[in-house]
Amino acid sequence: MNIEDMDKEEIGKRHIEKVYLESSHLVKRIQLVTTDHGKEIGIRLKQARDLLAGDILYMDEKSLIMIDVITDDLLIIKPRNMNEMGTIAHHLGNRHLPAQFEGDDMLVQYDYLVVDLLNELEIPFTREDRKVKQAFRHIGHSHG
Incomplete structure:
Protein backbone atom coordinates (compact mmCIF):
# COMPACT_ATOMS: atom_id res chain seq x y z
CA MET A 1 0.00 0.00 0.00
CA ILE A 70 16.59 11.29 -0.25
CA THR A 71 17.08 13.84 -3.01
CA ASP A 72 19.29 12.91 -5.95
CA ASP A 73 21.72 15.17 -7.80
CA LEU A 74 19.94 15.27 -11.16
CA LEU A 75 20.21 16.77 -14.60
CA ILE A 76 16.80 17.96 -15.79
CA ILE A 77 17.04 17.82 -19.57
CA LYS A 78 14.53 20.00 -21.41
CA PRO A 79 14.52 19.05 -25.10
CA ARG A 80 12.70 21.64 -27.21
CA ASN A 81 11.56 19.24 -29.94
CA MET A 82 11.46 15.59 -31.01
CA ASN A 83 14.82 15.87 -32.75
CA GLU A 84 16.58 16.97 -29.54
CA MET A 85 14.68 14.31 -27.55
CA GLY A 86 15.70 11.58 -30.00
CA THR A 87 19.31 12.75 -30.13
CA ILE A 88 19.82 12.85 -26.36
CA ALA A 89 17.87 9.62 -25.81
CA HIS A 90 20.14 7.88 -28.33
CA HIS A 91 23.31 9.18 -26.66
CA LEU A 92 22.10 8.25 -23.15
CA GLY A 93 21.08 4.80 -24.40
CA ASN A 94 24.55 4.23 -25.83
CA ARG A 95 25.97 5.04 -22.38
CA HIS A 96 23.40 2.77 -20.66
CA LEU A 97 22.25 5.70 -18.52
CA PRO A 98 18.75 5.22 -17.14
CA ALA A 99 16.33 8.15 -17.45
CA GLN A 100 12.97 9.03 -15.96
CA PHE A 101 10.37 11.38 -17.38
CA GLU A 102 8.26 14.06 -15.72
CA GLY A 103 6.08 15.83 -18.25
CA ASP A 104 8.39 16.90 -21.08
CA ASP A 105 11.50 16.76 -18.87
CA MET A 106 14.00 13.91 -18.94
CA LEU A 107 15.74 13.23 -15.61
CA VAL A 108 19.12 11.53 -15.33
CA GLN A 109 21.54 11.28 -12.44
CA TYR A 110 24.29 13.93 -12.59
CA ASP A 111 27.26 13.02 -14.76
CA TYR A 112 29.81 15.61 -15.92
CA LEU A 113 30.17 13.78 -19.25
CA VAL A 114 26.45 14.22 -19.89
CA VAL A 115 26.81 17.94 -19.05
CA ASP A 116 29.57 18.19 -21.67
CA LEU A 117 27.39 16.34 -24.19
CA LEU A 118 24.33 18.55 -23.54
CA ASN A 119 26.45 21.69 -23.91
CA GLU A 120 27.95 20.33 -27.14
CA LEU A 121 24.49 19.46 -28.53
CA GLU A 122 23.07 22.77 -27.22
CA ILE A 123 20.17 21.02 -25.49
CA PRO A 124 18.84 23.01 -22.51
CA PHE A 125 19.14 21.49 -19.02
CA THR A 126 19.36 22.40 -15.35
CA ARG A 127 21.04 20.66 -12.42
CA GLU A 128 18.84 20.17 -9.33
CA ASP A 129 18.62 18.22 -6.11
CA ARG A 130 15.25 16.53 -6.52
CA LYS A 131 13.37 13.58 -5.08
CA VAL A 132 12.38 10.86 -7.51
CA LYS A 133 9.53 8.49 -6.71
CA GLN A 134 11.24 5.39 -8.07
CA ALA A 135 14.73 4.04 -8.60
CA PHE A 136 16.74 4.69 -11.74
CA ARG A 137 16.78 1.28 -13.43
CA HIS A 138 19.82 0.26 -15.41
CA ILE A 139 18.81 -1.52 -18.58
CA GLY A 140 20.95 -4.59 -18.98
CA HIS A 141 21.74 -5.93 -22.43
CA SER A 142 24.77 -6.75 -24.50
CA HIS A 143 25.97 -5.45 -27.84
CA GLY A 144 27.05 -8.85 -29.03
Missing part, protein backbone atom coordinates in the same frame (compact mmCIF):
# COMPACT_ATOMS: atom_id res chain seq x y z
CA ASN A 2 1.14 3.54 -0.73
CA ILE A 3 0.28 6.60 1.35
CA GLU A 4 -1.06 8.31 -1.80
CA ASP A 5 -3.83 5.67 -1.91
CA MET A 6 -4.93 6.39 1.68
CA ASP A 7 -7.67 8.69 2.91
CA LYS A 8 -6.23 11.91 4.42
CA GLU A 9 -8.36 11.36 7.54
CA GLU A 10 -6.85 7.88 8.03
CA ILE A 11 -3.32 9.29 7.67
CA GLY A 12 -4.09 12.09 10.15
CA LYS A 13 -5.03 9.58 12.88
CA ARG A 14 -1.57 8.03 12.87
CA HIS A 15 1.90 8.96 14.02
CA ILE A 16 4.14 8.80 10.94
CA GLU A 17 7.71 7.53 10.95
CA LYS A 18 9.80 7.62 7.82
CA VAL A 19 12.60 5.51 6.46
CA TYR A 20 14.75 7.68 4.19
CA LEU A 21 16.40 5.75 1.36
CA GLU A 22 18.64 6.72 -1.51
CA SER A 23 16.82 6.07 -4.79
CA SER A 24 19.36 3.33 -5.59
CA HIS A 25 18.23 1.42 -2.46
CA LEU A 26 14.62 1.24 -3.67
CA VAL A 27 15.59 -1.81 -5.74
CA LYS A 28 16.95 -3.84 -2.80
CA ARG A 29 14.58 -6.62 -1.73
CA ILE A 30 16.27 -7.29 1.62
CA GLN A 31 17.78 -4.52 3.74
CA LEU A 32 18.10 -3.30 7.31
CA VAL A 33 16.93 0.30 7.73
CA THR A 34 16.44 2.82 10.54
CA THR A 35 13.43 5.13 10.84
CA ASP A 36 13.74 8.83 11.55
CA HIS A 37 12.79 7.92 15.15
CA GLY A 38 15.72 5.50 15.51
CA LYS A 39 13.75 2.25 15.11
CA GLU A 40 15.69 -0.43 13.26
CA ILE A 41 13.56 -2.58 10.97
CA GLY A 42 14.25 -5.20 8.36
CA ILE A 43 12.65 -5.09 4.93
CA ARG A 44 12.14 -8.34 3.06
CA LEU A 45 9.98 -8.06 -0.07
CA LYS A 46 8.22 -11.26 -1.10
CA GLN A 47 7.56 -10.09 -4.67
CA ALA A 48 10.30 -8.93 -7.02
CA ARG A 49 9.29 -5.28 -7.17
CA ASP A 50 10.92 -1.97 -6.39
CA LEU A 51 9.94 0.14 -3.42
CA LEU A 52 8.38 3.53 -4.17
CA ALA A 53 8.34 6.76 -2.20
CA GLY A 54 5.24 6.64 -0.01
CA ASP A 55 5.14 2.85 0.34
CA ILE A 56 3.89 1.82 3.77
CA LEU A 57 6.09 -0.76 5.50
CA TYR A 58 4.01 -1.08 8.68
CA MET A 59 0.69 0.26 9.93
CA ASP A 60 -1.50 -0.24 12.98
CA GLU A 61 -4.24 1.88 14.59
CA LYS A 62 -1.80 4.44 16.00
CA SER A 63 1.19 4.63 13.68
CA LEU A 64 2.61 3.94 10.28
CA ILE A 65 6.11 3.60 8.88
CA MET A 66 6.63 4.71 5.29
CA ILE A 67 9.38 5.04 2.71
CA ASP A 68 10.67 8.46 1.69
CA VAL A 69 13.47 9.18 -0.72
Whole structure:
Protein backbone atom coordinates (compact mmCIF):
# COMPACT_ATOMS: atom_id res chain seq x y z
CA MET A 1 0.00 0.00 0.00
CA ASN A 2 1.14 3.54 -0.73
CA ILE A 3 0.28 6.60 1.35
CA GLU A 4 -1.06 8.31 -1.80
CA ASP A 5 -3.83 5.67 -1.91
CA MET A 6 -4.93 6.39 1.68
CA ASP A 7 -7.67 8.69 2.91
CA LYS A 8 -6.23 11.91 4.42
CA GLU A 9 -8.36 11.36 7.54
CA GLU A 10 -6.85 7.88 8.03
CA ILE A 11 -3.32 9.29 7.67
CA GLY A 12 -4.09 12.09 10.15
CA LYS A 13 -5.03 9.58 12.88
CA ARG A 14 -1.57 8.03 12.87
CA HIS A 15 1.90 8.96 14.02
CA ILE A 16 4.14 8.80 10.94
CA GLU A 17 7.71 7.53 10.95
CA LYS A 18 9.80 7.62 7.82
CA VAL A 19 12.60 5.51 6.46
CA TYR A 20 14.75 7.68 4.19
CA LEU A 21 16.40 5.75 1.36
CA GLU A 22 18.64 6.72 -1.51
CA SER A 23 16.82 6.07 -4.79
CA SER A 24 19.36 3.33 -5.59
CA HIS A 25 18.23 1.42 -2.46
CA LEU A 26 14.62 1.24 -3.67
CA VAL A 27 15.59 -1.81 -5.74
CA LYS A 28 16.95 -3.84 -2.80
CA ARG A 29 14.58 -6.62 -1.73
CA ILE A 30 16.27 -7.29 1.62
CA GLN A 31 17.78 -4.52 3.74
CA LEU A 32 18.10 -3.30 7.31
CA VAL A 33 16.93 0.30 7.73
CA THR A 34 16.44 2.82 10.54
CA THR A 35 13.43 5.13 10.84
CA ASP A 36 13.74 8.83 11.55
CA HIS A 37 12.79 7.92 15.15
CA GLY A 38 15.72 5.50 15.51
CA LYS A 39 13.75 2.25 15.11
CA GLU A 40 15.69 -0.43 13.26
CA ILE A 41 13.56 -2.58 10.97
CA GLY A 42 14.25 -5.20 8.36
CA ILE A 43 12.65 -5.09 4.93
CA ARG A 44 12.14 -8.34 3.06
CA LEU A 45 9.98 -8.06 -0.07
CA LYS A 46 8.22 -11.26 -1.10
CA GLN A 47 7.56 -10.09 -4.67
CA ALA A 48 10.30 -8.93 -7.02
CA ARG A 49 9.29 -5.28 -7.17
CA ASP A 50 10.92 -1.97 -6.39
CA LEU A 51 9.94 0.14 -3.42
CA LEU A 52 8.38 3.53 -4.17
CA ALA A 53 8.34 6.76 -2.20
CA GLY A 54 5.24 6.64 -0.01
CA ASP A 55 5.14 2.85 0.34
CA ILE A 56 3.89 1.82 3.77
CA LEU A 57 6.09 -0.76 5.50
CA TYR A 58 4.01 -1.08 8.68
CA MET A 59 0.69 0.26 9.93
CA ASP A 60 -1.50 -0.24 12.98
CA GLU A 61 -4.24 1.88 14.59
CA LYS A 62 -1.80 4.44 16.00
CA SER A 63 1.19 4.63 13.68
CA LEU A 64 2.61 3.94 10.28
CA ILE A 65 6.11 3.60 8.88
CA MET A 66 6.63 4.71 5.29
CA ILE A 67 9.38 5.04 2.71
CA ASP A 68 10.67 8.46 1.69
CA VAL A 69 13.47 9.18 -0.72
CA ILE A 70 16.59 11.29 -0.25
CA THR A 71 17.08 13.84 -3.01
CA ASP A 72 19.29 12.91 -5.95
CA ASP A 73 21.72 15.17 -7.80
CA LEU A 74 19.94 15.27 -11.16
CA LEU A 75 20.21 16.77 -14.60
CA ILE A 76 16.80 17.96 -15.79
CA ILE A 77 17.04 17.82 -19.57
CA LYS A 78 14.53 20.00 -21.41
CA PRO A 79 14.52 19.05 -25.10
CA ARG A 80 12.70 21.64 -27.21
CA ASN A 81 11.56 19.24 -29.94
CA MET A 82 11.46 15.59 -31.01
CA ASN A 83 14.82 15.87 -32.75
CA GLU A 84 16.58 16.97 -29.54
CA MET A 85 14.68 14.31 -27.55
CA GLY A 86 15.70 11.58 -30.00
CA THR A 87 19.31 12.75 -30.13
CA ILE A 88 19.82 12.85 -26.36
CA ALA A 89 17.87 9.62 -25.81
CA HIS A 90 20.14 7.88 -28.33
CA HIS A 91 23.31 9.18 -26.66
CA LEU A 92 22.10 8.25 -23.15
CA GLY A 93 21.08 4.80 -24.40
CA ASN A 94 24.55 4.23 -25.83
CA ARG A 95 25.97 5.04 -22.38
CA HIS A 96 23.40 2.77 -20.66
CA LEU A 97 22.25 5.70 -18.52
CA PRO A 98 18.75 5.22 -17.14
CA ALA A 99 16.33 8.15 -17.45
CA GLN A 100 12.97 9.03 -15.96
CA PHE A 101 10.37 11.38 -17.38
CA GLU A 102 8.26 14.06 -15.72
CA GLY A 103 6.08 15.83 -18.25
CA ASP A 104 8.39 16.90 -21.08
CA ASP A 105 11.50 16.76 -18.87
CA MET A 106 14.00 13.91 -18.94
CA LEU A 107 15.74 13.23 -15.61
CA VAL A 108 19.12 11.53 -15.33
CA GLN A 109 21.54 11.28 -12.44
CA TYR A 110 24.29 13.93 -12.59
CA ASP A 111 27.26 13.02 -14.76
CA TYR A 112 29.81 15.61 -15.92
CA LEU A 113 30.17 13.78 -19.25
CA VAL A 114 26.45 14.22 -19.89
CA VAL A 115 26.81 17.94 -19.05
CA ASP A 116 29.57 18.19 -21.67
CA LEU A 117 27.39 16.34 -24.19
CA LEU A 118 24.33 18.55 -23.54
CA ASN A 119 26.45 21.69 -23.91
CA GLU A 120 27.95 20.33 -27.14
CA LEU A 121 24.49 19.46 -28.53
CA GLU A 122 23.07 22.77 -27.22
CA ILE A 123 20.17 21.02 -25.49
CA PRO A 124 18.84 23.01 -22.51
CA PHE A 125 19.14 21.49 -19.02
CA THR A 126 19.36 22.40 -15.35
CA ARG A 127 21.04 20.66 -12.42
CA GLU A 128 18.84 20.17 -9.33
CA ASP A 129 18.62 18.22 -6.11
CA ARG A 130 15.25 16.53 -6.52
CA LYS A 131 13.37 13.58 -5.08
CA VAL A 132 12.38 10.86 -7.51
CA LYS A 133 9.53 8.49 -6.71
CA GLN A 134 11.24 5.39 -8.07
CA ALA A 135 14.73 4.04 -8.60
CA PHE A 136 16.74 4.69 -11.74
CA ARG A 137 16.78 1.28 -13.43
CA HIS A 138 19.82 0.26 -15.41
CA ILE A 139 18.81 -1.52 -18.58
CA GLY A 140 20.95 -4.59 -18.98
CA HIS A 141 21.74 -5.93 -22.43
CA SER A 142 24.77 -6.75 -24.50
CA HIS A 143 25.97 -5.45 -27.84
CA GLY A 144 27.05 -8.85 -29.03
